[in-house]
Amino acid sequence: MSTDQQRSTDGSASDGSATDDGTDLLEVDSVVKHFGGLVANDGVTFDVEEASITGLIGPNGAGKSTLFNCITGVYTPDDGAVRLDGEPIHGLSPTKVAKRGVGRTFQTPKTFRGMTVRENMAFAAREQTGERALGALFRPGTIREEEGDIQATVDETLEFLKLDHLADEYASGLSGGQRKLLELGRVLMMDPQIILLDEPVAGVNPSLTDELLARLEELNDRGRTILFIEHDMDVVMEHCDRVVVMHDGRTLAVGPPEIVQQDERVVEAYLGGGDR
């Protein structure tokens, strides 16, 4: 896939980061979030283009996870706006944000441990008649039909994620990496407009990491928009179309990886920090 990356590297909060074309799916506009005296997000601004893979990086404490929580409705931003497809979604409940089409995973996967992989997946399907008590009792025909479709999608998605051999295992029996895949699969069952992943490959063994990243690339090729938090610079540089660098609750730089990588402030704040 390709995106026209004409954005300057200077995406800091001060420039307001105006939308440059009509393809921005998610707009994060000067988001501010305080916790008492602590300012976790201090005017974070960037856009996520449709059908792109955007990496969100920054040192620990930069406010990345807080921002994810502001986008997904877990927190209400104190100021600023989050828009999906031009519609504001900040201040909505997590349930409503998810219904609008924002799917997310967690840093430590929150799988349904006491349910099978298949049940985990099927849970996330939208608008199920059988989820309503009366529907469950009195509309067996509709449910059978819907359930057939849901299970077909589950099988397809599990096969895509190469989890099909674990379909009837309990999630509690899965490895950490497999749980991350399952969480991704569950999000896919919602058929979201944008997928937010919080450190999708952290703590996952190398072969499974490659597998997971390959799946993300393939999803992106199919037109999915992905925004993910990641610490591994190689991963970010290799797989992202654009990178957003956060530092001290602010957007430090936004742009294609090769340009962001050379930004002095980024090097100073993050990359130059030691191990690279």
Place this chain on the structure above:
Amino acid sequence: MALLTGWAAFLVSVGTIGCIYGLLTLGLNVHYGYTGLLNFGHVAFFAAGAYASAIVTMPPPSEVTNASYQIWFNLPMPYAFPVSLAAAAVVGGALAFLIGLTSVRLGTHYLAIATFALAGVFSDVLVNEAWLTNGSFGMNSVPKPGRAMLSADVWQLSYLLFAAGSLLAVYLLLERLMNAPFGRLLKGVRESEAAAKTLGKDTNVVKLKSFVIGGMVAGFAGGVYAHYLGSVVTAQFIPAVTFTVYAGMLLGGAASNTGAVVGAFTVVAFRESTRFITTVYNWIQSTLPDALSGVLPTVFSPLPNNPSFIPSMRFVVIGVLFVLVIRYRPEGLFGDPSEIQALGEED
């Protein structure tokens, strides 16, 4: 026709009470087993249902001694029976709705405290609002449907059949509900509310629905109970009922409807078994040779010689059963270990 005697009478009464506790346990299982809601006030829904049935069918206060209630409908039996049971379920569900509306957002342990406290409040209301509940005298003229047409024994047996049929019907209804996507929804909310929310499910509504369904089942159980005993008294609705139901559910296996029913019957049988302690004691004493006749009295002499001692052993028996289940079979008889061991555990 002769009265049912000895074992037969005992089994019929234990069977009927077992069915009623089976219903209560099925209701609690919707809350705790499927949705993970720690409801420690289950007896309140049971009481609400029993009182609703009583109020719907009680004769006018003028025909009853010690009557101070001011609301009665005196619907004619036996046609009022289904109406009364429906009212019991609706009132049980309505109370669950009210309690759930305020409390269901609370996390597990906080919900346990809130429901326990609210059940205590409800129990005080039942004692004090005599215009509605006849206070601590209770409603003692709840009609027994069909009793006039049948002899005592036939009625006892018929009512057992009716209770068993009700239990089966509720069981089948809940099985259908829990095997549908609705059950999956409840389980997901039980496993992780945060995840369920980010997958677009309104967890508070789901929990409220679960609370109301379980409350309706418990209310219905109250109706069946009221018409079985013919009297509804506040002293019947004590927290021990809730804990007995918990014991049954955990013994049978949480999140299993079959387990709930089997567990309830087992616990009721265990509880009633204490009444045979004296019989067994006397029997052993009578079969021992004279030389050993002093042994048992010596062994048991430190125990208090109090008429309420043996009945109070009920709670000890249930406590011991509880400990054994938790220690040796935490998933219960019919529970799925992979499912139950993760219950209440946050990811």
